């Protein structure tokens with residue numbers, strides 16, 4: 001978590017408007033967000049995966065990996081998520 005926070009902060013320093021947040025979501029916040037996703041057969045699209053805390057929470061809440069689409073425009077964070 002510390003390494004991820006450090007990476008996001010570093011990227012934010014380079015380009016604050018594109019990264020948008022100075023800190024990663026906590027596991028508690030990510031889990032609270034993921035719990036709002038209705039259970040069903042549809043796809044879940046996460047816009048701005050960052051370092052992946054919400055991605056992990058969405059998967060932990062039961063969305064199958066093949067039903068989750070994560071969009072991330074920063075190449076460093078995109079590689080981290082793959």
Ligand SMILES: C[S@@+](CC[C@H](N)C(=O)[O-])C[C@H]1O[C@@H](n2cnc3c(N)ncnc32)[C@H](O)[C@@H]1O
Nearest residue numbers: 019020021024025048049050054071072073074
């Ligand atoms: C505020 S961070 C949140 C990261 C993570 N979801 C979290 O909660 O810790 C926003 C992320 O969205 C990405 N982002 C912002 N605008 C985007 C866009 N239009 N398309 C894809 N990713 C975008 C940024 O690169 C950054 O990684």
